[in-house]
Amino acid sequence: MARSRAYPVVSLEKAAELASAVVDQLGHGSHDRDSLAQAWGYQKGQGLVARKIAALVQYGMLERDGASYSLSPLADELLHPKDEGEFEAAKARAFSHPTLFGELVAKFQPHGRVPGALPNILYRDHGIMRAVAEEAAGIFLASGSYAGVISADGQFLTAGRRALGHREQDDDTALRDEEVSDTPRSAGPRATEPRAAEPRAAEPRAAEPRAAEPRAAEPRSADMQSDGQTFQLTLSSGQAVLRVPARLTKQDVLKLTKLLDLVALDVEGGAP
Numbered sequence: 001m002a003r004s005r006a007y008p009v010v011s012l013e014k015a016a017e018l019a020s021a022v023v024d025q026l027g028h029g030s031h032d033r034d035s036l037a038q039a040w041g042y043q044k045g046q047g048l049v050a051r052k053i054a055a056l057v058q059y060g061m062l063e064r065d066g067a068s069y070s071l072s073p074l075a076d077e078l079l080h081p082k083d084e085g086e087f088e089a090a091k092a093r094a095f096s097h098p099t100l101f102g103e104l105v106a107k108f109q110p111h112g113r114v115p116g117a118l119p120n121i122l123y124r125d126h127g128i129m130r131a132v133a134e135e136a137a138g139i140f141l142a143s144g145s146y147a148g149v150i151s152a153d154g155q156f157l158t159a160g161r162r163a164l165g166h167r168e169q170d171d172d173t174a175l176r177d178e179e180v181s182d183t184p185r186s187a188g189p190r191a192t193e194p195r196a197a198e199p200r201a202a203e204p205r206a207a208e209p210r211a212a213e214p215r216a217a218e219p220r221s222a223d224m225q226s227d228g229q230t231f232q233l234t235l236s237s238g239q240a241v242l243r244v245p246a247r248l249t250k251q252d253v254l255k256l257t258k259l260l261d262l263v264a265l266d267v268e269g270g271a272p
Contacts, residue, residue, distance in 0.1 A: 005127035007100050007136045008055035012091065012143035018052060019061045019075045030068035060097035088148060095147035100126060101140055105149070114141065114154035 008015065018040060022031070025039035033045025033053060042049050053069065056062040061075040074094060081087035096102045103126065108114050115121065118137040122128040128136050144150030151157055245252075 004129040004132055005100060006054070006058065006098075007128060007132075008058045008098055008139060008143070009051045009135075010055045011139050011146065012059060012095050013146040015052075015056050015059050015061060015094075016078055019056060019071060020079055022071060023079060028071060030065065030070045032067055033069075036069060058098040059094045061094065091147040092149055095143050095149055100128075100136075101143070104140060109156050112156055114144075114150060114156075116154070118154075 010018070021039050022036060026035060031039075033050065034043075035045075036053055037043060037045040037049040040049065040052070045053065053062065057064055057069075061072055061078070062069045063072045074090060074097075077086055077090035078094060081090060096105050104114070104118075118140070119133040122136055123130045123133040141150060141154065145152055149157060244256075
C-alpha cells in the first residue's frame with residue numbers, strides 16, 4: 001500500500017496533552033504501546049493510538065528504544081519548564097522537530113509568511129497524499145500558532161523566529177514504521193524531496209486570510225457568505241456539508257479537531 005510522507009497527525013498542543021497524560025498515569029521510565037494506549041483511555045496500542053505515538057516521536061517528546069518508549073528531555077522542558085523562556089524555546093524546538101515541519105519553516109520563514117496554497121505545495125513538493133494535504137497543513141499552522149512561531153493568518157512572528165534557534169535533525173528511517181499509511185495516495189513513485197537551500201520565489205496566496213484550523217480534505221466547493229463559510233464535500237458514500245462562522249476562535253478550532261478525532265475513532269475502530 002502506498003504511503004504518505006510522515007507528518008504528525010495531532011497538533012503540538014494535543015501532543016503536549018498526551019505527554020502530560022503519560023506522566024500522570026505512568027510516570028517516567030519506559031513503556032510499551034499498550035501501556036501508552038491505556039494512559040490515553042484506549043485498550044490497545046494500534047490504529048489511531050499508534051499514529052499518536054508516532055506524532056510524539058516526531059515532535060521529539062518520546063524517545064524509542066526497540067518496542068519501548070520514554071519521555072525525552074525536551075518533553076520535560078515543555079511540561080515542567082524552569083521559566084517562561086525555557087517553555088517558549090521548548091515549544092519552538094518541538095514544533096520544528098518533525099522533518100517536514102522543519103523543511104517548511106526553512107522554506108517559508110525567509111518570506112515572512114506561509115502561503116495560502118500550502119496544501120497544494122505539500123501535495124506537489126513534499127510527498128503528502130492529496131487526501132490528507134489539508135489536514136497536514138492545518139496541523140502545521142495550528143502547531144506553529146501554539147508554539148508562538150506563526151500567527152493565525154500565517155505570518156511568522158518575530159519572537160518565534162528568535163525562539164526557533166537550532167533544530168535537531170530527524171531520522172526518517174527510524175520513523176518509517178511509524179508513518180501514516182492508512183490512506184492510499186495516487187499511484188506512481190515520488191522522488192525524495194530535497195531540503196530547500198535558499199529562499200524560493202513567493203508562492204501564490206489565497207484571496208482570503210486562512211484560518212489555522214485543520215480543514216476537511218478536498219472540498220469540492222466553498223461558498224463564502226457574509227455570515228459564514230459553507231463547505232460541500234464529496235465523500236466515498238455521499239455528500240457532507242460543513243458550515244462554520246466567518247471568524248473562528250482558537251477554542252472553536254479545538255472543538256472541530258476533537259470532533260474529527262471522534263470520527264477517526266469510529267473509522268479506526270480503536271476506541272475501547
